[in-house]
Amino acid sequence: MQPPSATCSHHPPRDGAEGNGTLGTMPKPLPKVPHIESPIVLRAELLTTVPHSMSTIDRLEAVGQFPRRIRLLPTARVGWLRREVAAYLRRLGTRK
Numbered sequence: 001m002q003p004p005s006a007t008c009s010h011h012p013p014r015d016g017a018e019g020n021g022t023l024g025t026m027p028k029p030l031p032k033v034p035h036i037e038s039p040i041v042l043r044a045e046l047l048t049t050v051p052h053s054m055s056t057i058d059r060l061e062a063v064g065q066f067p068r069r070i071r072l073l074p075t076a077r078v079g080w081l082r083r084e085v086a087a088y089l090r091r092l093g094t095r096k
Contacts, residue, residue, distance in 0.1 A: 026074070040072070040079035048086065051092075 047054065051088035052066075060066035071077075 037082065039082050040070075041082050041085050042077070042079050046080055050089065054056065 015051055022032065041049065043054070046057070052060070057066055061068060067080050067088055069078040069080055
């Protein structure tokens with residue numbers, strides 16, 4: 001019997017330290033830099049930035065009046081491009 005620390009050929013590496021790192025591992029997130037904004041706006045930030053509810057955003061997006069969301073793979077999360085949201089807010093401000 002092999003000791004528990006031995007590597008089995010039928011199990012993927014758990015921490016990415018062994019093997020080529022493509023099986024069973026997630027990419028490490030980039031470190032956060034406080035003075036640089038992410039190019040992606042996540043749902044929580046979007047709802048504090050845009051004066052609409054999520055259902056209104058969904059409806060406007062469906063008819064092409066709001067920026068399209070993008071899938072953030074490999075997760076199920078979605079986000080919006082910050083530059084497109086900013087442009088939408090500028091158009092919304094000039095419309096009133």
